[in-house]
Amino acid sequence: MEAQPPLTASPVRTPLATPFTEKVGIRVPIICGAMYPCSNPELVAAASEAGGIGVVQPVSLTFVHGYDFREGLRFIKTLTSKPIGMNALIEKSSRSYHARMEQWIDIALEEGVRFFVTSLGKPGWVVDRVSPSGGVVYHDVTERKWALKGLDGGVDGFMAVNRRAGGHAGPKSKETLFTELADLGVPLICAGGVGSEDDFVAALRMGYAGVQMGTAFIATSQCTASDTYKEAIVAASENDIVLSERITGIPLAVIDTPYIRKLGLKAGPLARWMLRGRKRKHLMRLIYTLLSVWRLKRSAQGKGRAKEFWQAGRSVSGISRIRPAGQIVREFADAVIESGK
Numbered sequence: 001m002e003a004q005p006p007l008t009a010s011p012v013r014t015p016l017a018t019p020f021t022e023k024v025g026i027r028v029p030i031i032c033g034a035m036y037p038c039s040n041p042e043l044v045a046a047a048s049e050a051g052g053i054g055v056v057q058p059v060s061l062t063f064v065h066g067y068d069f070r071e072g073l074r075f076i077k078t079l080t081s082k083p084i085g086m087n088a089l090i091e092k093s094s095r096s097y098h099a100r101m102e103q104w105i106d107i108a109l110e111e112g113v114r115f116f117v118t119s120l121g122k123p124g125w126v127v128d129r130v131s132p133s134g135g136v137v138y139h140d141v142t143e144r145k146w147a148l149k150g151l152d153g154g155v156d157g158f159m160a161v162n163r164r165a166g167g168h169a170g171p172k173s174k175e176t177l178f179t180e181l182a183d184l185g186v187p188l189i190c191a192g193g194v195g196s197e198d199d200f201v202a203a204l205r206m207g208y209a210g211v212q213m214g215t216a217f218i219a220t221s222q223c224t225a226s227d228t229y230k231e232a233i234v235a236a237s238e239n240d241i242v243l244s245e246r247i248t249g250i251p252l253a254v255i256d257t258p259y260i261r262k263l264g265l266k267a268g269p270l271a272r273w274m275l276r277g278r279k280r281k282h283l284m285r286l287i288y289t290l291l292s293v294w295r296l297k298r299s300a301q302g303k304g305r306a307k308e309f310w311q312a313g314r315s316v317s318g319i320s321r322i323r324p325a326g327q328i329v330r331e332f333a334d335a336v337i338e339s340g341k
Helices: 019-024 041-049 058-064 069-079 095-110 124-133 144-152 174-184 197-206 227-235 258-263 269-276 280-301 314-318 325-339
Strands: 030-032 053-056 085-089 115-119 136-141 157-161 188-191 210-213 241-244 252-255
Touching: 030 041, 030 325, 041 053, 041 069, 041 325, 053 058, 053 069, 053 115, 058 069, 058 085, 069 095, 085 095, 095 124, 115 124, 124 136, 136 144, 144 174, 157 174, 174 188, 174 197, 197 210, 197 314, 197 325, 241 258
Parallel strands: 030 053, 030 210, 053 085, 085 115, 115 136, 136 157, 157 188, 188 210
Antiparallel strands: 241 252
16 A cells, blocks of 8 residues: 655645645645544545545544554545545543554554644644654644644644534634634634535635534535434534533533433533542543543444434534535535635
């Protein structure tokens, strides 16, 4: 198998070209965001093959979809020769997990991956590890203070996670967050609230160098999430999205269902007490992680009581049908070209 070359600037400028597309070597500034448990290889490959870039979520690839990490990457490369990325959750919750993440990053580099998205930690060590090979690192941020720490770590750009995002949403609007980060001199990706062509065009016009989408890519034919999950996304309005602390200890955007209402939206007294402690918060987060990993896997498979546990962002308001992932990328690209951006 031939590895991907280092990312280089695209030689052709189009209405879709941004500093992000030129740096990572793609045509359309759309990222299929890494999702646990929904980032199956076929979905990642389909987004990349259409001209965007799909991002691998390592735990999803190995634990949910059952691949050895290296073999999973190689399988994706049988489906597309275009660039793919990798998500690195870098919070040091344990030494063993950190060592595993280091191993996954090294394998990804060996297999030609050159685009990395970091979150939940200090990204400097990832930058140091991948930059000698021409790697590019974008870091998840929800406000300026985290962006400044990311700049200190040498990142190339930011995933600006706003309050309309699925998963762990930020507290600010995409407009406020852009204004807050625009002077930092690196490309910004709008992460959250993009479910329609109009949303995409608006984000680029605002000055974002691209968008990251998750919810819209769950509602695709390539995603292996249950049909019930996909249909719930199509049927939901943005008022159906609630934030629950009972899943990970941090507000998580999910579709309001009887299962979610039974769990409750606020962390219990014991959990809040543990999360306030400098040492014991790691134990509580580990407990939350183990529970959420199990629940999310069961929900994506449509099994058990957790089958109504569906992560989604407020972009559901722009999602009206289930369609191929590549069609989303192509239709969004056409909308930009037709609008003249």
